[in-house]
Amino acid sequence: MGQQVYQHTLPNGLVLLAERMTHVRSAALNFLVPAGSAFDPPGKLGVGSVLAGMITRGAGDRNSRELTLALDNLGVDRDESVGAVNMRFWGSTLARNVPAALDIYADILLRPHLPAEELEPVQALALQDIQSLEDSPQTKVMVELRRRYYPPPLNKDRRGRAEDIESLTIDAVKSQYRRLVRPRGAILSVAGNIEWEPLKAQVERLFSAWEPGESKDPVPEVHQPQSEHIHKDTQQTQIALAFPSVTVNDPDYYAARAAAGVLSGGMSSRLFTEVREKRGLCYSVYAFHETFKTQGTMLAYAGTRSERAQETLDVTLSELRRLKDGIEDDEIDRVKAGLKSSLIMQEESTSARAGAIATDWYYLGRVRSFDEIQAAIDGLTPAAVLGYLDRWPVRGITLVTLGPNPLTLPA
């Protein structure tokens, strides 16, 4: 299967990406718009999420009900979500329905009604979202970790603050829309059984009138992360930690991914073996890498019974720290096998490809070919991972725990 990727930038800044996959009948589309929660103004935390909930409630010639019906009639499975930097609109349907779906998304992005009478139910849902976090300690601990670890404004959670959401006006929502839902910095990616020239012509027709506005990446403030224990009478103790790593455009990026892979990339990985298999401390323990344009981070999570929470933290940290003491060839071989399997699975999924090409463009300004990724995976060695660990040792850990008792970070 030769990879067919196309790219075109409109004069207003909107980037269109497409990957043609002729062996499928479906297609997925993915908009990234730089209107994430980092851009929520002070006193209006959560306005981005409220906007995402409002923006589909009527647009163009359709009221809220008509718009929802139109997308359901096309069989579009869809979702709107708000990340720290980007608001994301995802949809998946039959390839032949993509043009009709794009017509509707152009209305949503360029001509939303944002009707005042819909604000109250959207606010109620946003308040629920905050409240339900209290009943989901596994989710809450990661939210609280990111809030403390990342510098403002990257540390803002999409859920915002209850007081702020309660006091939001429709004008604040409209102002957020006008300021941020703009084509400069936005990316539309489509993957599936589509034709490039008609797609490009349609996108030019639909989106050329979208006015640029200003484009900006969020600028991180100087910040000192703080560890914290959050007391809660839960049955289990939740453990989350973070420390600095590389960004996605660093030459060490795949070495960092491989380090996370040696720790928790498969059933035979170190954390899985030591924490889960040998000691039965918890089902769910993992380390992973995540990245902003300005900083990369290694994170780890475990949720366990409170009596053995300190032991779980100790074993997890010990595994993180002893990585630098040596990595076997066959550990790296297994990481490679896992990464290659994942890559091939991704090649077979329109949603995964639409997401991957948009993410590549966002971070790198280009789409990596399968050959390039394959070569980066093939080039992994224990020495490369040890080199990364030497440059980025396990240091500056922020630890957030949630449960009945605080834990001690081992020295």
Place this chain on the structure above:
Amino acid sequence: MGQQVYQHTLPNGLVLLAERMTHVRSAALNFLVPAGSAFDPPGKLGVGSVLAGMITRGAGDRNSRELTLALDNLGVDRDESVGAVNMRFWGSTLARNVPAALDIYADILLRPHLPAEELEPVQALALQDIQSLEDSPQTKVMVELRRRYYPPPLNKDRRGRAEDIESLTIDAVKSQYRRLVRPRGAILSVAGNIEWEPLKAQVERLFSAWEPGESKDPVPEVHQPQSEHIHKDTQQTQIALAFPSVTVNDPDYYAARAAAGVLSGGMSSRLFTEVREKRGLCYSVYAFHETFKTQGTMLAYAGTRSERAQETLDVTLSELRRLKDGIEDDEIDRVKAGLKSSLIMQEESTSARAGAIATDWYYLGRVRSFDEIQAAIDGLTPAAVLGYLDRWPVRGITLVTLGPNPLTLPA
């Protein structure tokens, strides 16, 4: 894409199913073995889950570590899970690695070591699984509903009972293995870029020596479901309910699926519109159909703030009950569009197809073709759904709620 499905039954009863998908490079395999939690003996509730945790800890010539390494070296993404009736082994990897993966799975199923020294960590994990349910009220309410709604032994949850798990011996685990992990009633399905004849020859070679044992479906006892409120000082109130519907081999099956679809099959569906969009009562509200061989069930779930929990239950039940008063043509058209989109997505995923052909065989003793499913979807009409609702009205509801205050089931 013409569908290529193959089937072969070994003399010992094992059914092999395969779907050849030439447009992909991956393949997924799926074993269903009738060793689910319904077969956990009294006093040993949870032994099936412990067995599933033990069965991969060494088999054939490999000890626990070697077995895990062998599967990770092949890049096999995998999972073992225990349902009410079946234990399920799922794996996904490159198609060319399937033969090597099958060799290992034959060891796991036919020659597991079940080593005594591994029992303790597996027990610890099983106890965690029970404990973590207390911190996941959304999951807990569905577990508690099924426990009360379904007749024994179909109402047994895989997690079992803490006292029983603590007192399990290795002999009890071995006895469960010998009694239940048998080829009669078991199904192995493979979907992806595979060749039928070599696959069939390998499966005959690997599994012919597997001794049949007895085969049995679990026999439901006579049972009177009980509604209940479970008091818990959560932030939100969880609502779950169930009432009788048709099984998957009933002529009304697709009408029942369509009824669930009109209620919660898309953003424009009735529950979504009335509960979420108009009133902002909760993000998560849905109705769905599930089935055993002996009985089908319609279930519904909502999780919401406690002050508005009664209103949420009232609106949900009112929507369930007024379905019989009339369904519009365009509602059914949207359900059809959604079901067809899902069907096409499924055609493109090896994991989805491996699961679907095994499930079809389990319930129907045959694999439905895409054309047959398409025709069933095309044949849906408002009259067909109303006919189903007439035969299977909303009656005999079991309601389980979890939260600070009990709710009243509206008359």
